[in-house]
Amino acid sequence: MRWGMVIDLKRCIGCYGCQLACKAENGTPPGVFYARVLKQEEGQYPTVRQLALPVLCNHCEDPPCVSACPTGASFKWEEDGIVDIDHDLCVGCRACMMACPYNNRYFNDQPQHYFPQGMTPYEEARTERHPQDVVMKCNFCRDRVRAGKAPACVANCPTVARIFGDLDDPMSEVSRLIKERGGFPLHPELDTKPSVYYLPP
């Protein structure tokens, strides 16, 4: 099994719902975005359009971050292909951040909170999950996935632009969409074999 995601760029309206859902689910501190939405302009006047490109960890089949990590803190789960971080092993060398071609890793190097009054009880509860001075990244909401739910960004997408499923199963919806609609990954030339595909806008 290899979990993967397909993001339909035609359906994505750039509402940042995935980004917020991810924040709410994972309680990441300010400056850490497991999921984010890039807004890009395409074309030349007068035929210009704005494109929303949601990005997240690509959970590559051949992840350069895992190869670069000196401690083995960055690793790939054999049973489902999700690339994860063991925070107890991370030394904070940030080699994985330099190795990731999708720059979706963040270094949590100081205590941060969203409001000037200090941490809310919600933030305090969530901070426990995020040790300081280590690298952080998306893990496809692995706890949710193991419980039979979709990742938070998928579950909360109002336009159903994100589809989650097994890339190894040729009958799965993700495999079918990639095949039928010409799904493409980001930077295929790097041969990292990402598990996140995009459907053309």
Add this chain to the structure above:
Amino acid sequence: MTDISAKYERLIQDLRQDFRPQREWGEGRGVFLVVGHFLVGVAAGAWLFGLIFSYLPGLIVGFVLAGAGGIAHLAFLGRPERFWKMARHVRTSWIARGFIGLSLFLVGAALYLAPLVLPNWLWDAASVLAWVAWAMAAAGMVTLIGYMGFVYTASKGIPFWNSTLHPVLYMAYALRGGAAALLVEMALLGVPDGDVVATLLKIWIAVTAVVMLLFTLEIQGALTSGNAAARRSVFEMFAGRVAIYFYGGTLLVGLIVPLILVSGALAPLGVAILAAIGLFSALGDFFMKFATIRAGVYLPLRARPVRGR
């Protein structure tokens, strides 16, 4: 605005850019990584030339600089107390290989130097243990000279560093740094033999020429066959946010001034001039590494390839 919120705002600005600059290596605590790489490179070069010229102070300085480089590396880490875990993934990680190399070098060099420096030490300089230590230090030295460039080449997210020439360039920098360190030492501590200094100076000139050639080739490669991010890094280095370090540090301090001094145009080659050549050369090497690292920008994320700069 507090430091934390300023940093946050800068990150948000960075994330909005097509070419997001890398700031983790080379800014803030990241400077310690540049210092560490610089010191370790010079240390390995100094050890090599110390062995070649049988110059004990060169070996001692190599050992001391490697120790200082190791401390700088620790200061860079987010969790330095876990440093020993860096030996776990040596099969694929160049940082792990560098850690093993530095550890081998420090242990081997300490065991090798002990009988040479301390009279009546527990073992003799010609003993088997000393030979084993010599071999450990040599293996560590080779690793240190070689690994750094590969750390950058393995960084797929920063196309400017992805050049196959990068490891060779870092090897050349280690040799140039080692020659510079010995020039300073020989100027300050006295010269064992007049020919040694002349030979070392020739080596420094030759290695400097190689460094210039490799650097030119690397830039040319980035501009002609590199992608938009690699070209953007070249722009950052020559005309962008790190241009001051490149022109002031690398070119002026590290190249033009030492070459003027070597030419004898300012003053005849004496002790002070030799020391100045070595110091300026080493400073230039530091700024070269600093500028190269700071010029790195991440590969842009686009649904379609980016054209031009």
